[in-house]
Amino acid sequence: MDSLLDGRAELRLAAAGVGWVKKLRDSAAASFAEHGLPSTRDEDWKYTNVKPIAKRQFRPAGSSDEGVNAAAVAGCAIEGLSCHRAVFVNGYFSPPLSDLSALPPGVVLDSLARTLAERPQDLSAALGRVMPAESHGFTSLNTAYLTDGAYLRVPEGVVVEHPIELLFINTAIDPAPVVQPRNLIVMEPSSSASVLERYVGVGNGSYLTNAVTELSVRANASIEHYKLQEESVQAYHVGGLFINLERDARVTSHNVAVGGAIARTDLRAVLAAEGAHCEMNGLYLGNGRQHLDNHTQIDHARPRCTSDEYYKGVLDDRARAVFHGRIVVQQDAQQTDAQQQNRNLLLSPDAEIDTKPQLEIYADDVKCSHGATVGQLDSDSLFYLRSRAIDERTARLLLTYAFANDVIGRCALKPVRERLEQTLTRKLFHARDLEELV
Amino acid sequence: MNSTVSDLDELVKREYEAGFVTDIESDTLPPGLGEDVVSIISAKKNEPAFMLEWRLQAFRRWQKMQEPGWAQVKHPAIDYQAISYYSAPKQPGDGPQSLDEVDPKLLETYNKLGIPLEEQKALAGVAVDAVFDSVSVKTTFRETLAEAGVIFCSISEALQEHPELVRKYLGSVVPTGDNFYAALNSAVFSDGSFVYIPKGVRCPMELSTYFRINAMNTGQFERTLIIADEGSYVSYLEGCTAPMRDENQLHAAVVELIAMRGAEIKYSTVQNWYPGDEQGRGGIYNFVTKRGACRGDNSKISWTQVETGSAITWKYPSVLLEGDNAIGEFYSVALTRHMQQADTGTKMVHIGNNTRSTIISKGISAGRGQNTYRGLVKILKGADNARNYSQCDSLLLGDRCGAHTFPYLEVSNPTAQVEHEATTSKISEDQLFYCMQRGLSEEDAISLIVNGFCKEVFKKLPMEFAVEAQKLLDVSLEGAVG
Numbered sequence: 080m081d082s083l084l085d086g087r088a089e090l091r092l093a094a095a096g097v098g099w100v101k102k103l104r105d106s107a108a109a110s111f112a113e114h115g116l117p118s119t120r121d122e123d124w125k126y127t128n129v130k131p132i133a134k135r136q137f138r139p140a141g142s143s144d145e146g147v148n149a150a151a152v153a154g155c156a157i158e159g160l161s162c163h164r165a166v167f168v169n170g171y172f173s174p175p176l177s178d179l180s181a182l183p184p185g186v187v188l189d190s191l192a193r194t195l196a197e198r199p200q201d202l203s204a205a206l207g208r209v210m211p212a213e214s215h216g217f218t219s220l221n222t223a224y225l226t227d228g229a230y231l232r233v234p235e236g237v238v239v240e241h242p243i244e245l246l247f248i249n250t251a252i253d254p255a256p257v258v259q260p261r262n263l264i265v266m267e268p269s270s271s272a273s274v275l276e277r278y279v280g281v282g283n284g285s286y287l288t289n290a291v292t293e294l295s296v297r298a299n300a301s302i303e304h305y306k307l308q309e310e311s312v313q314a315y316h317v318g319g320l321f322i323n324l325e326r327d328a329r330v331t332s333h334n335v336a337v338g339g340a341i342a343r344t345d346l347r348a349v350l351a352a353e354g355a356h357c358e359m360n361g362l363y364l365g366n367g368r369q370h371l372d373n374h375t376q377i378d379h380a381r382p383r384c385t386s387d388e389y390y391k392g393v394l395d396d397r398a399r400a401v402f403h404g405r406i407v408v409q410q411d412a413q414q415t416d417a418q419q420q421n422r423n424l425l426l427s428p429d430a431e432i433d434t435k436p437q438l439e440i441y442a443d444d445v446k447c448s449h450g451a452t453v454g455q456l457d458s459d460s461l462f463y464l465r466s467r468a469i470d471e472r473t474a475r476l477l478l479t480y481a482f483a484n485d486v487i488g489r490c491a492l493k494p495v496r497e498r499l500e501q502t503l504t505r506k507l508f509h510a511r512d513l514e515e516l517v
Numbered sequence: 518m519n520s521t522v523s524d525l526d527e528l529v530k531r532e533y534e535a536g537f538v539t540d541i542e543s544d545t546l547p548p549g550l551g552e553d554v555v556s557i558i559s560a561k562k563n564e565p566a567f568m569l570e571w572r573l574q575a576f577r578r579w580q581k582m583q584e585p586g587w588a589q590v591k592h593p594a595i596d597y598q599a600i601s602y603y604s605a606p607k608q609p610g611d612g613p614q615s616l617d618e619v620d621p622k623l624l625e626t627y628n629k630l631g632i633p634l635e636e637q638k639a640l641a642g643v644a645v646d647a648v649f650d651s652v653s654v655k656t657t658f659r660e661t662l663a664e665a666g667v668i669f670c671s672i673s674e675a676l677q678e679h680p681e682l683v684r685k686y687l688g689s690v691v692p693t694g695d696n697f698y699a700a701l702n703s704a705v706f707s708d709g710s711f712v713y714i715p716k717g718v719r720c721p722m723e724l725s726t727y728f729r730i731n732a733m734n735t736g737q738f739e740r741t742l743i744i745a746d747e748g749s750y751v752s753y754l755e756g757c758t759a760p761m762r763d764e765n766q767l768h769a770a771v772v773e774l775i776a777m778r779g780a781e782i783k784y785s786t787v788q789n790w791y792p793g794d795e796q797g798r799g800g801i802y803n804f805v806t807k808r809g810a811c812r813g814d815n816s817k818i819s820w821t822q823v824e825t826g827s828a829i830t831w832k833y834p835s836v837l838l839e840g841d842n843a844i845g846e847f848y849s850v851a852l853t854r855h856m857q858q859a860d861t862g863t864k865m866v867h868i869g870n871n872t873r874s875t876i877i878s879k880g881i882s883a884g885r886g887q888n889t890y891r892g893l894v895k896i897l898k899g900a901d902n903a904r905n906y907s908q909c910d911s912l913l914l915g916d917r918c919g920a921h922t923f924p925y926l927e928v929s930n931p932t933a934q935v936e937h938e939a940t941t942s943k944i945s946e947d948q949l950f951y952c953m954q955r956g957l958s959e960e961d962a963i964s965l966i967v968n969g970f971c972k973e974v975f976k977k978l979p980m981e982f983a984v985e986a987q988k989l990l991d992v993s994l995e996g997a998v999g
Contacts, residue, residue, distance in 0.1 A: 452935060
């Protein structure tokens with residue numbers, strides 16, 4: 080397990096000489112050396128066994144473009160989406176592949192490594208501050224290697240019209256690399272933007288992505304955040320998104336997981352001041368032998384915050400998914416309104432879902448509810464379609480499609496919705512007939 | 518509404534009504550636990566040899582086990598060597614032959630508690646097995662039951678008279694190494710109830726056990742085993758109280774239910790162990806393992822519990838739905854106030870086809886109480902057309918309490934229908950306003966709403982218990998809101 084820390088010394092980590100950066104990395108490395116990777120004995124990892132990751136030999140990824148060219152980037156692009164794009168190859172920023180020319184004045188979107196080297200003081204207030212003090216081994220590992228990733232700062236009052244895409248292209252080279260991007264997004268007061276965080280695998284080999292994004296949303300700012308995980312089928316993906324919301328801040332998060340052999344995402348939002356609102360939508364589509372794990376936590380720390388969580392999953396073949404959604408309402412957080420829904424559909428006798436919605440409430444004047452369902456398609460709906468002369472198979476496809484599409488419909492960006500609809504049909508239905516139908 | 522409250526203050530301070538101590542001579546082992554203690558307990562009970570072996574095996578396992586730390590409860594470490602593992606009221610001679618021979622002080626205790634121990638209270642129609650500290654004091658209505666072929670006795674007697682039955686079923690649902698507390702119980706359990714309902718018999722009356730911890734520094738470890746043979750039916754009630762003491766006392770029971778083909782067991786509990794005082798001093802640690810197995814097709818096990826006592830409750834009555842078309846039910850009201858902590862819920866494991874389970878859990882937190890629902894619904898791969906419905910509602914009274922809901926849903930069969938719903942809220946201003954504009958006082962309105970909140974569970978309780986539970990709730994809650 081220590082092997083994941085091997086090679087750390089040889090890497091030239093950015094800003095190695097800056098005191099607070101070194102301290103941040105070293106304490107994370109010490110924490111990892113002590114605790115290692117989580118095991119199924121940890122309550123939070125009960126259903127996700129990371130032994131396949133621990134057993135493998137990974138090497139830290141190097142900063143070369145690995146033959147990823149403009150054509151490859153174009154191949155990954157979402158059709159019809161005009162955006163500001165920052166491209167990262169194996170976690171390292173690639174200026175020639177990025178297109179940031181049209182960014183509004185004042186908006187900073189740069190490589191974290193370069194910012195660390197040139198202006199570390201810009202980062203000291205936020206980097207490593209949004210994520211919780213105690214976190215699991217993968218997060219510590221990311222911090223221990225903290226070097227490159229995206230640094231985005233939207234200044235006060237600025238509304239970024241076009242979406243900003245952070246495109247992480249990961250290649251399966253030999254020996255299998257560990258890709259550890261570290262992102263920091265700061266939304267200054269009253270700013271607004273849409274940010275897409277996309278993880279795309281090229282090639283079919285194995286690698287490990289271990290990403291951490293910290294998102295600080297200042298007073299009255301708003302962000303629509305998309306995490307689209309489309310790693311290659313043999314890849315391992317562990318990702319953390321840590322959000323802090325200040326007064327009246329608004330966050331809408333869309334978290335879509337379709338790739339990876341084992342994929343785990345930790346999403347944690349702290350509603351740290353009154354009036355903050357957080358919406359979390361999620362969709363996981365698994366087939367083959369995929370294992371998809373989503374852990375969310377919404378921490379209502381102050382009064383009068385609202386949150387709404389809506390996660391859905393469809394599992395086929397031997398796929399297995401885990402959903403863990405925790406809502407914590409602290410003692411002072413009166414007049415909290417927190418809702419959570421998790422719905423799952425199993426399409427095959429070998430698929431499995433383990434879901435754990437949780438409410439932990441220490442205040443009394445609250446309205447909280449959660450619901451979880453696992454089930455088959457509604458027999459009335461099936462009957463209705465069949466009474467309209469639609470054969471059973473097609474009726475099932477339609478209803479399954481509608482089930483998943485419900486979450487996709489919540490995305491504000493139309494090109495993203497269209498892309499996800501395509502992914503959905505491609506992934507779960509080997510059927511062209513459905514494309515004709517919808 | 519008949520519970521008009523005249524003086525709130527008085528009610529807030531209302532004491533635990535069952536908190537008296539009975540001054541009675543008892544035969545108590547000195548504190549401590551080792552293989553010798555296990556052997557002494559077994560010898561005192563004059564048990565067959567296989568039991569001693571079974572106990573020692575459990576004890577050796579227990580020594581290697583760790584106390585579970587996952588529950589949402591906090592308590593100082595328990596010193597298992599400071600507890601006395603056996604305490605029995607001292608009896609001259611060989612135990613009572615009839616009611617006249619039972620120590621009058623004991624009878625008085627039970628009268629104070631309102632237990633219909635005497636035959637003249639037959640109108641109550643309840644057969645009672647009363648367990649005082651560690652031993653069973655008296656089982657009423659033995660003859661009536663025997664006519665129907667029902668065996669209802671203490672487990673020590675069962676070991677003497679029906680060792681083959683005990684040997685066959687004891688530990689078959691909760692194995693000795695199941696968990697830390699179950700292993701401890703298996704090693705040192707002193708008494709409990711044994712019920713066997715033969716094939717096709719509908720038990721003519723409701724069976725009941727009354728548990729009481731009296732002696733100081735003792736732990737109570739009772740063991741209940743209920744077997745309902747093919748096509749039979751039994752309804753079993755249990756009630757618990759303990760005196761008020763400043764120290765914490767341990768109660769680690771194991772209850773095993775076995776329902777064969779077409780049999781039905783209804784198990785109801787009103788748990789009112791001493792909950793400790795307002796500062797959280799004293800009270801019972803209630804660490805209980807309860808599990809039922811629906812062994813045969815079309816069998817049914819139903820748990821109903823009203824948990825108002827204990828400083829800490831750690832209890833997950835479960836059902837293993839092994840037979841096809843088996844049904845499991847769990848209805849629970851858990852109330853925590855003062856410094857009480859409850860981590861309770863259920864496990865429904867669907868193994869057979871067309872198995873169904875229902876979970877209704879109502880948690881009420883007041884004062885500084887922490888109330889947690891923790892439940893598992895597991896649908897195994899081979900369980901086709903399984904159905905589960907869970908509903909967990911929490912009511913918060915006061916801004917220093919907590920209500921938590923931790924359901925676990927594990928589903929590996931695509932034909933399963935599993936639904937879980939949970940809500941947490943306080944009594945809404947609108948509800949209160951509506952009641953009060955109809956002329957109810959605030960306290961009555963709250964009492965009405967809380968009772969309505971629990972109605973779904975109370976209506977599952979046998980009549981006398983439902984009344985008692987409702988009263989208990991009124992007493993516990995009044996003054997908690999304001």
